[in-house]
Amino acid sequence: xSIEIKGVNKNFGDFVALQDVDLTIPTGQLxxxxxxxxxxxxxxxxxxxxLETADTxxxxxxxxxxxxxxxxxxxxxxxxQHYAAFKHMTVAKNVAFGLEIRKRPKAEVKRRVQELLELVxxxxxxxxxxxxxxxxxxxxxxxxxxxxxxxxxxxxxEPFGALDxxxxxxxxxxxxxxxxxxxxxxxxxxHDQEEALEVADEIVVINDGRIEQIGSPDELYDAPANDxxxxxxxxxxxxxxxxxxPHDIDVSTEEGVLGAVRGEVVRLLRxxxxxxxxxQPADTHDEVSVVLTRSHARALGVDVGSxxxxxxxxxxxxxxxxxxxxxxx
Amino acid sequence: xxxxxxxxxxxxxxxxxxLRLLGIGYVFLLVLWPVSLVAxxxxxxxFTALQETFADSDVTHALQLTLVVAISAVVINLLFGVGxxxxxxxxxxxxxxxxxxxxxxxxxxxPVVVGLALVLAYNPRTGLFxxxxxxxxxxxxxxxxxxxxxxxxxALPLVIREVVPVLNEIGDEQEQASRSLGANAVxxxxxxxxxxxxxxxxxxxxxxxARSLGEFGAVKVVSGNVVxxxxxxxxxxxxxxxxxxxxxxxxTAFLLALASVLCIVVVSLLRPKETS
Numbered sequence: 042x043s044i045e046i047k048g049v050n051k052n053f054g055d056f057v058a059l060q061d062v063d064l065t066i067p068t069g070q071l072x073x074x075x076x077x078x079x080x081x082x083x084x085x086x087x088x089x090x091x092l093e094t095a096d097t098x099x100x101x102x103x104x105x106x107x108x109x110x111x112x113x114x115x116x117x118x119x120x121x122q123h124y125a126a127f128k129h130m131t132v133a134k135n136v137a138f139g140l141e142i143r144k145r146p147k148a149e150v151k152r153r154v155q156e157l158l159e160l161v162x163x164x165x166x167x168x169x170x171x172x173x174x175x176x177x178x179x180x181x182x183x184x185x186x187x188x189x190x191x192x193x194x195x196x197x198x199e200p201f202g203a204l205d206x207x208x209x210x211x212x213x214x215x216x217x218x219x220x221x222x223x224x225x226x227x228x229x230x231x232h233d234q235e236e237a238l239e240v241a242d243e244i245v246v247i248n249d250g251r252i253e254q255i256g257s258p259d260e261l262y263d264a265p266a267n268d269x270x271x272x273x274x275x276x277x278x279x280x281x282x283x284x285x286x287p288h289d290i291d292v293s294t295e296e297g298v299l300g301a302v303r304g305e306v307v308r309l310l311r312x313x314x315x316x317x318x319x320x321q322p323a324d325t326h327d328e329v330s331v332v333l334t335r336s337h338a339r340a341l342g343v344d345v346g347s348x349x350x351x352x353x354x355x356x357x358x359x360x361x362x363x364x365x366x367x368x369x370x
Numbered sequence: 371x372x373x374x375x376x377x378x379x380x381x382x383x384x385x386x387x388x389l390r391l392l393g394i395g396y397v398f399l400l401v402l403w404p405v406s407l408v409a410x411x412x413x414x415x416x417f418t419a420l421q422e423t424f425a426d427s428d429v430t431h432a433l434q435l436t437l438v439v440a441i442s443a444v445v446i447n448l449l450f451g452v453g454x455x456x457x458x459x460x461x462x463x464x465x466x467x468x469x470x471x472x473x474x475x476x477x478x479x480x481p482v483v484v485g486l487a488l489v490l491a492y493n494p495r496t497g498l499f500x501x502x503x504x505x506x507x508x509x510x511x512x513x514x515x516x517x518x519x520x521x522x523x524x525a526l527p528l529v530i531r532e533v534v535p536v537l538n539e540i541g542d543e544q545e546q547a548s549r550s551l552g553a554n555a556v557x558x559x560x561x562x563x564x565x566x567x568x569x570x571x572x573x574x575x576x577x578x579x580a581r582s583l584g585e586f587g588a589v590k591v592v593s594g595n596v597v598x599x600x601x602x603x604x605x606x607x608x609x610x611x612x613x614x615x616x617x618x619x620x621x622t623a624f625l626l627a628l629a630s631v632l633c634i635v636v637v638s639l640l641r642p643k644e645t646s
Binding site: 138139143 | 548
C-alpha cells in the first residue's frame with residue numbers, strides 16, 4: 042500500500058479541516074479526492090506532501106513513517122493549481138531543478154530533461170520563460186518538473202482548476218494517458234465530479250473534513266452511500282421522497298405505470314440535445330426535474346402545461362432523501 | 371502595466387498639460403533648482419573648490435568615515451531587513467503586528483531623538499550595555515559603532531518596506547514547490563526567493579545607502595562631532611558652513627548629492643533590462 046493515513050485531525054483555529062481521517066491509497070493507481078471547496082481535500086493532500094502538518098495522526102508513504110518528515114525528504118511530486126512555476130528560470134531549468142538539487146551529473150540531467158519535455162510535448166519551448174507559455178503549457182511543465190525527481194507519489198492540487206474548459210478537458214485526457222504510461226501512484230484533488238469520474242481509478246469523496254465514501258467511479262455512481270455522495274456526483278431531484286437522477290425518470294403522457302406521479306410541466310428548457318423539464322406534481326409542493334433527450338421529448342410532444350406521469354426508470358439508483366439527516370439525528 | 375495604460379482615462383488636453391506643468395514645477399522648485407544651486411556654487415571657480423576640499427585632511431577623513439559608517443549600516447540593514455521581511459511575510463507569530471509597527475518608528479521619530487535615545491541606552495556610565503562594553507575597551511557612544519548604530523536605526527525600514535510587498539506578491543507557492551522538489555530552506559532561499567526579490571533588495575539597499583550617507587541629526591548627537599575623528603561628511607558641511615568656509619561646505623554637499631543621484635541613476639539603468 043502506497044500511502045496510509047491514520048487518524049488524521051487538522052484544525053485551523055476554530056475551523057475543523059479534517060476529522061479522524063483514515064485512508065489507504067493503493068500503489069500505481071490514479072486516485073481522486075473529490076469534494077466541495079473547503080471540505081478538507083486540499084488540506085489532506087498538503088499533509089501527505091508535508092506542506093502542512095496534521096495536529097494528530099500519522100502518514101506512511103510506501104511503508105515509511107513520514108508524519109514528521111519535511112517535504113524535501115518525502116520524495117513526493119506536487120503540482121499546484123496556479124502552477125508555481127519558477128518565473129526566473131527557463132522551462133528546461135524548471136524541469137531540471139529537482140535533479141540539480143540532487144546533484145545528478147550534468148549529462149544525466151540534460152538527458153532526463155529532454156525525455157520529460159518530450160513526454161509533456163514542450164521540447165520546442167525549453168528555452169522559454171514560464172511567462173511566455175499558456176496556462177496549459179505551464180501546467181504540463183509543472184508536471185514534468187514534479188516527475189523529474191521520480192517521486193514515489195505524484196500529488197496534484199486542483200491541477201486544471203485555473204484553465205479554461207477546453208484545455209481542461211484536453212489535459213484531463215492527457216493526464217489519464219500519461220498515467221497509463223508512467224504508472225506513478227497519483228492523487229489529485231478536484232471539485233469537478235466529471236473530472237473525477239472520467240480520470241480516476243478510485244474516488245475518495247470528502248466533505249466537511251470527513252470521508253463520505255471510497256470506491257471506483259462506477260461504485261460511487263451506482264451505489265452512493267448517502268444523499269451527499271449521490272448529490273455531489275451528478276444532478277439529483279426528489280421523486281416520491283427519494284433522490285433520483287433527472288435522467289432516470291420515465292415520462293409518459295398517459296397513466297400507464299402503477300404508482301406513477303401525475304404532474305404538470307411548468308418549465309421547459311432546451312440545452313443542446315437535452316430537454317430539461319420542471320414538473321409540478323399534483324400531490325406535493327416539491328417540483329421534480331426531469332431530463333429527456335431532444336428526440337424523446339419531441340416524440341412525447343410535451344410542452345409547458347402538458348400533464349405527464351413520472352415514474353422511476355427500471356435500474357435507476359435511488360437514495361432516501363433524508364438518510365443523511367436521519368443518520369446525523 | 372500595458373493594460374492600465376490602455377485603460378487609462380484620457381483627460382482633456384488643457385487639464386493634462388496643466389497637471390504636467392504643476393507636477394514638473396513643484397519638483398523643479400523643491401528639488402531640482404535648489405540642488406543645482408549647490409552644484410553651481412561648487413563650480414563657481416572651476417575645480418579649485420573641490421581640489422581644496424580634497425586637500426583638507428579633516429574633510430577626507432570625514433568622507434572616509436561617512437563611507438565606512440554608511441556601508442556598515444547598509445550591510446547590517448540588508449541582512450536584518452531581508453530576514454525580518456521573511457519573518458513578517460512567511461510566518462505567523464504573536465506580536466507580529468507590533469513588530470511591523472515598530473519597524474516604522476524610525477520613519478516617524480526625529481533623528482535627534484534617536485541619537486539621544488542611543489546615548490542614554492549605550493553611554494559608558496549608566497547605559498545597560500555601555501559600562502560592560504566600555505570596560506571591555508569597546509566604545510559605542512562618541513565612536514564609530516555608535517554612529518553605525520544610529521545610521522542603522524534611521525535607515526531600518528527602507529529595505530523591509532521594499533521587500534515585504536514583493537514577498538507578499540510572489541506568494542509562497544514557488545517556495546513550497548522548491549521544497550517538494552527536494553530543496554532545503556537555504557537552497558530554496560538562494561535559488562527561488564532571492565532571485566524573485568532581487569530588485570526590491572537592490573532598491574532598498576540604494577535607498578538605505580542614500581539615507582545613510584545623508585544622516586545628520588542622530589549621528590551628530592552620538593558622534594560628539596569631533597573634527598578629524600568622529601565627524602562625517604554631513605557634519606563637515608554644517609561646521610564648514612558655520613565657519614564661513616562656504617566653498618568647502620558647498621563642495622562636500624555637492625559630493626553627497628552626487629553620490630545619492632548616482633545610486634538612483636545606476637538602479638534605474640539596471641532595472642528595465644531585468645523586467646523586459
